[in-house]
């Protein structure tokens with residue numbers, strides 16, 4: 001009992017990826033040009049001019065054991081990184097989700113935990129409202145997620161309420 005789930009919005013049972021702060025495994029590796037070594041810094045999430053949050057990180061890249069440590073609020077998360085060599089060279093990094101151990105390119109901070117989209121049960125749908133593609137670009141979502149989001153929007157968009165004629169949009173004329 002207690003307050004479990006009390007943080008959820010009444011009208012929207014699921015949290016969207018937009019509500020969470022995201023980290024991308026490759027965002028750290030790129031900074032180092034995929035060379036082995038240590039990197040540290042701070043990730044800042046912004047929306048418009050507002051800072052939504054920040055977290056410090058300390059990553060060890062290279063060798064067989066790559067890992068990254070996040071300092072979020074007063075919490076510390078250590079996440080393993082794995083990588084492969086794509087055909088065009090270089091390395092592509094993945095996080096090992098701390099909860100399910102799946103290889104994921106992105107992880108999300110939700111409340112006081114860090115896990116993948118599946119573990120957090122995140123959705124791209126924000127209730128009745130869909131972000132235009134421009135909004136997704138602005139939020140730093142990867143092309144792959146963006147394609148998924150597009151697919152989702154198209155699917156929802158085709159489900160029109162019965163008996164409601166399709167209005168021509170002004171830009172169609």
Ligand SMILES: [Zn+2]
Pocket residue numbers: 097098099100101102115116117118119120
């Ligand atoms: Zn997971």
